[in-house]
Amino acid sequence: MEDKDIIALYWERSERAIEETDIKYGRLCRSISMGIVDDTRDSEEVINDSWLAVWNTLPPQWPKLFKAYVCRIVKNLSLKRFTHNHALKRKCVYEQSLEELDDCAGHGAAIDDAVMKEELVKTVSRFLGDLSDNNRDIFLERYWFASSLEE
Structure with missing residues (x-):
């Protein structure tokens, strides 16, 4: 499915948008998150939080580069989790x-x-x-x- 079609699903508030995002970018996003948090459970939680963040920001956003938009959210949430987990390390x-x-x-x-x-x-x-x-x-x-x- 094309990015513009996935974004349109978010604008329609269709839960299928999250499924399509996971199908298209889930593997990449999990790789980014695991590279930062280095924990499977934390990574999955970050991914779920990321899908929610995308859901909450579309609309009103209509990103030109959906892949970069999703990856940025995953990376930022992973960094927050990393900081939380390693505050004393x-x-x-x-x-x-x-x-x-x-x-x-x-x-x-x-x-x-x-x-x-x-x-x-x-x-x-x-x-x-x-x-x-x-x-x-x-x-x-x-x-x-x-x-x-x-x-």
Whole structure:
């Protein structure tokens, strides 16, 4: 089923929209979540919370890139779960990758600021555009999917 058709199901408030989202993107979303929370039960809970979040935001949203929209929700909820689960623990795989990126972004950088965020997006896009396909895939695996260095 095409993304626009799935989004239309959400706008119609059809529960089939969630089923179709899970069929099309469930495997990818579970992979993203497991790469961050590293726990099957937590990952499944994140996925269920993600489907609810998509349900609650469509409408009024009509995302241009539905796959990216769903993955962003999954990643953000996974990060919240990770933070909750590891509040007292340090040097986890995902935290290590975030520290590596923090060194690149600078200390105390206000990335939430719209101008800084836009500039960061442009910089990362230029950087990724200059990489070979293989190196770009490796970068995305490490910093988007939070894969370990061994993977």
